[in-house]
Amino acid sequence: MTALREQLALLPGYAVAHLQLSLVALAIGIGVSIPLGIYLARRPRLEPGALGVASALQTIPSLALLAIAVPLLAAAGALLAHVGIPLRGIGYLPALLALSLYSVLPILRNTVAGLHGVDAAVIEAARAVGMTRRQRLLRVELPLALPVIVAGVRTSAVWVVGTATLSTPVGATSLGNFIFSGLATRNDTAVMVGCVASAALALGLDALIRLLERGLRTRRPAPIAAASAALALLAVATAASFAFSRGDRAREVAIGSKVFTEQYVLAELLARRVAAAGFSPRLVPSLGSTVGFDALRSGEIDLFVDYAGTLWATVMHRDSLPPRREDVLAEVTRYLADEHGVRVVCALGFENTYALAMREDDARARGIARISDLARAAPELALGSDYEFLQRPEWQALRARYGLHFREERSMDPALMVQAIAQGQVDVISAFSTDGRIAANRLRVLEDDRGVIPPYDAILLASPRVAREHSDLIAHLTTLDHRIDADTMRRANLEVDATGRSPAEVARELDAELR
């Protein structure tokens, strides 16, 4: 029950953020689609083209559309920066952009269809009684097309509320935060709360708009008034929530995290330390890996834990064999400061390297201890990895240097990899060395005997803004320097993954332990 209570405590905040996202996207969708639909209904030549474009947008997988919105807005932001308009490329705006695009088609299609569906005799009568084009549209065509248009809005509303759950990886808070963090930390309660809440929201909105639609169709004022009042109230409440959410931005510190257990725990730990230093922490969880660093660099988040090897390969694009651990750290620190103004606050004291792991008994039977041993057996084996791994330079390097060719390569959610290997669905997994489940599930980490994988020191990064303005906070956080060893981290991760406790709870204990 405490697990449920803990999740429910997050519900109001996430639900309001979800509404802020979906209702504004829907409003933009309505604002664009209805005028466009009116325009198109009168221009039969343009209509198929425009509806085609809207349909094509709809066929883009929603997650991809959200991902595309990030570089789109970044490009727009770069342009607007010249004229002094700041634009956030991560978080609310890209999600809003993608969801607004997504909401266009049903409303547009129904506006056109609704206007075409008005009886020709009624239109002739409207002209004959002396209405102008505008009067005809406002007094006759739109009122008669309205039930059909509202039906389109209803479809869009359900889509947008559902799709908004996918906006978490681009940094926008929504009910999807429950689902993404729940999946990553194996917290079924969180996943369930997220699913039930977003479904309830979608169904509730659907019911309200359906009531409005029925009222309009049957021309009964009572349901129209009731549904309009409820929708107006919802809109006003959402608008008001924007005003309230404008807190003290100067003292606010946004802490990002990626999509795996360790990151959630560390973010919660940082939040406690930030609060202790007199700032107000705000969590921006479940960011895509590169989204996170971009967000930090552009100041949309302030603190972020990343890994030296990751930065070495994906940000600095170095493919040469890394020198010693300390050299990598020094080089990364210098590079981030010079190129991006990002401050390396400290190394936390543990490495979380990419590793390849096998079932202990399987490894023993096949006589595999090192990755070079694996190359022989690989053609018979299946590799399971997280979504990123197969795209990463480390994998390219491993494959090239060891000559690895697996029978099959599958990517899956990191939370499910350990289960997949334990059940024999895959034979080798890309693992993180701090994953507590490696030892717990009797997995063997294979030695990188040719030293291909760079050192992955976990380092705490601070945004240029915090580096510039809040040296007191930096000093406060420097006390974490080399305080967390790999064992401590592994235990904390296992605590979350195996016992279903929340990252916040585990972080509280870790915090106490470190003081």
Added chain:
Amino acid sequence: MIELEGLCKRYGERAAVGPLDLRVEAGELLVLCGGSGSGKTTTLKMVNRLIPPSEGCVRLRGRDTRELDGPSLRRRIGYAFQHVGLFPHMSVAENIAITPQLLGWDAARIRARVDALLEQLELEPGLFRDRRPHELSGGQAQRVGLARALAAEPEVLLLDEPFAALDPPTRDRLQQTFARIRRELGLTVLFVTHDLVEALLLADRIAVLDAGRMVQVGSPAELMRSPAEALVTELFDTPRRQAAVVDALLAPGGA
């Protein structure tokens, strides 16, 4: 009252109607008749510019209607047609009130006008004012359609087969109501029908069109007595034959 001068409609190269010249005198009801495709509806709609003429002009009381924009012109001319086209989202009263409203009449005047028209068209105002179009029978709907056409006190009325979709007894009653009203109000009416019996019953004069060309204009008696072309003779054959049969049946000693 209405003058058509060289009025002509072309679609691309093809001439659909005209050029036509025609005068309708004040208080006169002139029926445009002819087969389908003869151009009678096109001609009617060019008068209030629901269809813009390609050439020529229409004069009302001697003034060229091209001085007015389309909507202003149509607010001054009543129009009713077979499909009625009542606005389904408005009450009977709101439907009738529409043109006066567009003209900016005050509410009291509109209300009085609506009730007067309902009375004239033999619809009890208390019963019908607030009904919705879907609650009306075909005959009642067309009565409301006529009331809407008459609402802004036009001097000229254009009617396009207004009674064609009604069953015979309803049509008969409505024709009588209409004949009475138009005499009371002294309306000038241009009336399109393909029903020759209706034409004979209502018309002061009849203009026969064929393939967009004016074949003959004259009183019903003139047309029947001295048809200009075989087409006119044929046109009146049907009512003549029907009348003969009815006469024979009604004559003493008939079957």
